[in-house]
Amino acid sequence: MLISCVAYQNGRKLADIPVEDISEYVKQPDCFVWVALFEPTAEELATMGEEFGLHELALEDARKGHQRPKIEEYGDSLFAVLQPVERVKTEQGTEELRVGEVSIFVGPNYILSVRQRTQVGFAAVRARTEREPELLRHGSGFVFYALIDNVVDRYFPVLDDLETRLERLEENLFVGVATRDKIERLYDLKRELMVLKHAVAPLMEAVGKLYGGRVPHLCQGTQDYFRDVYDHLARINQAIDNIREMQTTAIQVNLALIGIADNDVTKRLAAWGALITVPTLVVGIYGMNFENMPELKWAFGYPFAITMIVVIDAILYWRFKIAKWI
């Protein structure tokens, strides 16, 4: 589905243009065309491929999807794949991370974004860039930056959510006993962390090649901007590694806590067991059938035995209490 197709000149919007005119505008020197597609059909993509002269392999990647994040050079144009990550409600009412895909084709005078499996579009990017004509004058390279920056900014709320969940898990870690639920949440945290990690890490590596050293021609005026994006990605990546390491430690700590709890339960049970079995021994004694057992004939033999049992249990209880077994 075509979302928009606009021609720009000297940092200013010229006009919304029909798809068929793209190849004309692309020929003009100071002009560039910006096209946005959303889940396009194979024909739409093929048309774009012809209008812009895109490389067959890049087109195939955009059509097939399910690429890992990357930025590739084809001659003097670039092909990028990004993975926006969103938290969405599933039909069962639970939440999960959904990984979308954004393919971007950039040439000296065109930029084409193909959005898949994500509802959030790039209207905000278009508004931002049109508000800053002096930057837009850098051409398609700046738009390219703005699109990547936008996708990267969307990672922060996802990351914040993961950090919050780790914190909440940490707060509960030493409160009460280890439960299946706590461990399940630790596992889920890890799973979502890996989803984010696999969107961020390859992109970071790819963006790292857009500044410093040899840089694609398209990014040459905007290196500082790409370094800024790289920096954001590095920050996210570091935070992910941090969560990952703390999560691993949390699982180990949980194992230790479960062992201790096991120990505590064993002790508590043993204490209560003693409070039952010791009296059982006492009543067993007075259940013996010896003819000559003076206590049996005492008038208060029975209350005496019961009292003895109560006293013994009271003493045991008190000692177990002191030893923190109960």
Added chain:
Amino acid sequence: MLISCVAYQNGRKLADIPVEDISEYVKQPDCFVWVALFEPTAEELATMGEEFGLHELALEDARKGHQRPKIEEYGDSLFAVLQPVERVKTEQGTEELRVGEVSIFVGPNYILSVRQRTQVGFAAVRARTEREPELLRHGSGFVFYALIDNVVDRYFPVLDDLETRLERLEENLFVGVATRDKIERLYDLKRELMVLKHAVAPLMEAVGKLYGGRVPHLCQGTQDYFRDVYDHLARINQAIDNIREMQTTAIQVNLALIGIADNDVTKRLAAWGALITVPTLVVGIYGMNFENMPELKWAFGYPFAITMIVVIDAILYWRFKIAKWI
């Protein structure tokens, strides 16, 4: 066994040719010969070695087999070893991964593939390349790419299967208790993962040297294609590492769940134990032989004792129920 031996010129098939004529065709400038062998005898290999002038060490590798995946330069020709991985039925009816071996010799005007321990041949590759004469015109380098691409594409169903199995394990992880069976499947998953990993990782490293920087002469017109293959391999490799990390976490989580289950069983047993031992104490009391025990003479002493036992157990049961011990 010779599967086929065909000469090509300018991207078009010339003819099926007999093995003895290979060296003639190889001498012609725009011509290249494509030979496919399946589990050849030592003599067949030796003949090929003479016709194409192959290096002794490469021939020995192809003859002996059991190499790790690699791509080596011998002068201006290349020698590659690939490991296709297939899921096959064993004689016992179970399934297992089988690692085959494909050795490829490529020179400026020949390409020789030697297939071992894998039923799936390269007829599809031949059909695809003959369908695209403009690409086939790139010569043996493009056929080389097409062969590698074909082997790499076969990894995806194996990977999908491993991912599906991890997902199924994850779904079961927190359902019911940990069983030997679950752990056995986690271990098997890991084992097959390592098989795939060892086919993919060295190949990825090797293919990474066929584009960008200094590149063998043979691959110079087709660098974008080799980058595409590299990208597929990188994607598979990342997915493998992901499964690997989640599998490790799953085993740790299992350990924690087993600890918790242990704890739960202990509590449940203790609760049921209490429901038996407390009444045992009560009946022990009325089994004492004191002469002066009023209850013993009551008309309803016996039903009273039984009722007391039932009441005590009901209370205990209720409390254990509340504490989730039963």
Added chain:
Amino acid sequence: MLISCVAYQNGRKLADIPVEDISEYVKQPDCFVWVALFEPTAEELATMGEEFGLHELALEDARKGHQRPKIEEYGDSLFAVLQPVERVKTEQGTEELRVGEVSIFVGPNYILSVRQRTQVGFAAVRARTEREPELLRHGSGFVFYALIDNVVDRYFPVLDDLETRLERLEENLFVGVATRDKIERLYDLKRELMVLKHAVAPLMEAVGKLYGGRVPHLCQGTQDYFRDVYDHLARINQAIDNIREMQTTAIQVNLALIGIADNDVTKRLAAWGALITVPTLVVGIYGMNFENMPELKWAFGYPFAITMIVVIDAILYWRFKIAKWI
């Protein structure tokens, strides 16, 4: 909030100058201006940006904060972000690590420090540099070093504290049993360690680029000083990795100790259980109702039974004592 704004010439303080005059002084050849801000408003920052001609992206980083430590080149000027780490008292009376942020803009003839979320200022740095005019003559590069050096020096007490806590944990590790408290402290240690790690590691990497090889022009006369700072950071980093590894081992060791304690408790309980259940069997024997049980008619049958019980328990107790079960 403006803390100070001073012009220097040839290593000597010229004068405290008003903010509006900055751009004048900056133009003079041997002169440089040193400005210190504390949690500035957006306008204050914007003013500075204009006076010094700072890059938009760097300004935005300083305004937004929450960057990871880094040192970036913008043309011939540098932008650095540091994270001082302080141990502060929380309102609940506990202590925690607080991560502040110091952004530094350095140009050939200016230096601007922006301090956030940290009470400790750089008065000491100013005093030190003014005491050494021959070094201050190196210009803003030397002040830049002195600021970084000051922040790095603040890591040492934090590190010492973490090392002391690890030592105390190690001393307690094998004393008494594993407790939730010990494990909680191990976890907290890890958490704070990661805070320090994330302040130190990226800074170390960044400082490593300020000496040897290609170095920003600003740092060229002071490379030995930056290497010294790097060395301090490397030392801290190594110490952190050491604590981290020992902490991991400590958790594993704790797991083993918990397992052993579990075992010991089980044995102790079993021993005490035997001391109760064996007599219970004995009294059960004499509770049997056989008509022909000679002992029952003995005059001293009862004391005999009690004595037997005591003797049996004494023997059991002695044997358990020897086996170290009790």
Added chain:
Amino acid sequence: MLISCVAYQNGRKLADIPVEDISEYVKQPDCFVWVALFEPTAEELATMGEEFGLHELALEDARKGHQRPKIEEYGDSLFAVLQPVERVKTEQGTEELRVGEVSIFVGPNYILSVRQRTQVGFAAVRARTEREPELLRHGSGFVFYALIDNVVDRYFPVLDDLETRLERLEENLFVGVATRDKIERLYDLKRELMVLKHAVAPLMEAVGKLYGGRVPHLCQGTQDYFRDVYDHLARINQAIDNIREMQTTAIQVNLALIGIADNDVTKRLAAWGALITVPTLVVGIYGMNFENMPELKWAFGYPFAITMIVVIDAILYWRFKIAKWI
């Protein structure tokens, strides 16, 4: 002990020569001398040092032994240390890995091998090289390759043995319960793995410098051969890492299985316990001394009680059987 001392010219053996003549032959242009020593005395080594003009440090390494595998350049000559690994019978009848040491000095026209702590000599290498004069014509570099290749080939049976043992451990892992013996074998596997690893990994790194890029003069005609050796080492190294990873997983899996077994035993014991304690409660009831207990007076009260006990136990047994507790 001198094993052999032979002069070669143009790939052909000239003659066995006395040690004193070495320096003469070494001076002739197309000639090279090949000396093999086995556990030489200090004097023998010193003599060689003089005849060949070996470097003091290399000689000291060969004399002292216990080096790690390495290949060092001394001017235009090379000094290599290899560690052949053999499985030998100890005096106690058990088997263990023994690490030998082979020091090789190579110059443009000499090669000296010093064998220590290994029975297997290099007669096979000598035979192989003499069989291929066209290769031997490459000079000492080719002999150097052949020696390394020979040592590397000896790693394969050791590796095969380790792989077989891992497979056997894996087959037993899920059969029966975890035993000390299984774990001991996992530990031993790891220990021997590390022995092989430390012989292979440094050698692989060293051989990697003998082909591609800047290469010692001696190896220049034989780079393809050294790449072949490197490839073998890389394959062994990969296999070692694979065993290592599976071994780690196997230990973790064992831990989980032990936990599950613990749980199973607890349940089984509890079930049998219930089959004893429930009847104990029943007989306790009929051991109460109430005057008015009708059952006690029934003619078939006793068989009734016994029957009741049997029925209760049968029901319990059946339910435990269903729950797989017994």
Added chain:
Amino acid sequence: MLISCVAYQNGRKLADIPVEDISEYVKQPDCFVWVALFEPTAEELATMGEEFGLHELALEDARKGHQRPKIEEYGDSLFAVLQPVERVKTEQGTEELRVGEVSIFVGPNYILSVRQRTQVGFAAVRARTEREPELLRHGSGFVFYALIDNVVDRYFPVLDDLETRLERLEENLFVGVATRDKIERLYDLKRELMVLKHAVAPLMEAVGKLYGGRVPHLCQGTQDYFRDVYDHLARINQAIDNIREMQTTAIQVNLALIGIADNDVTKRLAAWGALITVPTLVVGIYGMNFENMPELKWAFGYPFAITMIVVIDAILYWRFKIAKWI
């Protein structure tokens, strides 16, 4: 404290000279001065700084101490920090590793060693170098090597001790049960290992820069010697990593053994429990008060019951013995 101050010329000792004359001798072309200090005062260090013209930062490092091992270039001179590690007796009679510090300043014609917290001096180095005037002729670079070599040689006995302890732990691992003591020793081993690791690893990295590639001018004639030292360090480092990996495995193995022991204890207790509770049930049966229990009236009822108990226990004992529960 000044240990010695000697001038050398052409590899021969000239004379012991007073500290004040150092600057004179340093000016002479073929001459170099070798000074050894032990825990010098700040003034002694300052004097040296002036005589030799040492860099302020290096002097500060030597004065403050507690550096990590490193080798730094200051112009054409070098500054090295080494950490000798010694096993010393503490006042409590136990042994521990003590980390000393040796700072070395080397210039083209001077060498200054500053020893701290270590009793062992460098008299042996002085003797060795004076014995080899042809090597000493290399000047201060060779003395520098000899000092480092001496410190590195001191690591070997410490490493041997750690290896011996690991071996002893391994021998005990599968003998008897896991004890707190075994685990404590595993932890201590790790701790000392890390001490050695942190002395060795950074030094290895630093020495690696003194041969091959670009090398400080001072080390140019003695590269082979520094490579030799590097090799020793690499060997120690590898051995450390090996101990570290085996130690980690040993802890995991211990965990498994503890789990198995737990299981064994549970089974043994259950078996003994059965030997007590089954008879208790039997005697309970004959304690029932049914009027019509024929056995009670048998003349040999009592011995019959006792015999039955003994027989039942004998059978149980025999079966438990077979099942290896007892």
